[in-house]
Amino acid sequence: xxxxxxxxxxxxxxxxxxxxxxxxxxxxxxxxxxxxxxxxxxxxxxxxxxxxxxxxxxxxxxxxxxxxxxxxxxxxxxxxxxxxxxxxxxxxxxxxxxxxxxxxxxxxxxxxxxxxxxxxxxxx
Numbered sequence: 001x002x003x004x005x006x007x008x009x010x011x012x013x014x015x016x017x018x019x020x021x022x023x024x025x026x027x028x029x030x031x032x033x034x035x036x037x038x039x040x041x042x043x044x045x046x047x048x049x050x051x052x053x054x055x056x057x058x059x060x061x062x063x064x065x066x067x068x069x070x071x072x073x074x075x076x077x078x079x080x081x082x083x084x085x086x087x088x089x090x091x092x093x094x095x096x097x098x099x100x101x102x103x104x105x106x107x108x109x110x111x112x113x114x115x116x117x118x119x120x121x122x123x124x
Contacts, residue, residue: 075114
């Protein structure tokens with residue numbers, strides 16, 4: 001199997017992606033509202049999913065080795081970028097977006113989880 005495809009077979013990535021998709025189906029297709037989960041699950045899952053895709057991009061499009069991992073400063077920059085865009089810029093541009101600073105905590109939790117459990121060197 002190609003390494004670039006195998007990258008997406010990470011158990012955490014699969015679990016988080018399926019959880020995200022399941023939640024979207026429950027919320028938007030089946031109309032099941034779970035207030036706390038509707039508010040905070042997606043921001044927690046967003047960072048590990050996004051960062052895993054960024055790592056794939058760096059390894060297989062930019063051409064870094066499979067041993068490449070995202071540095072702490074890179075992770076912090078992505079956390080900061082997402083926080084500013086989602087909680088400052090979007091609410092300024094579109095009144096339907098509401099700044100929720102608890103989301104920033106969720107982004108932080110997701111980023112730390114990614115760093116500890118998912119930001120691993122690949123197998124050559």
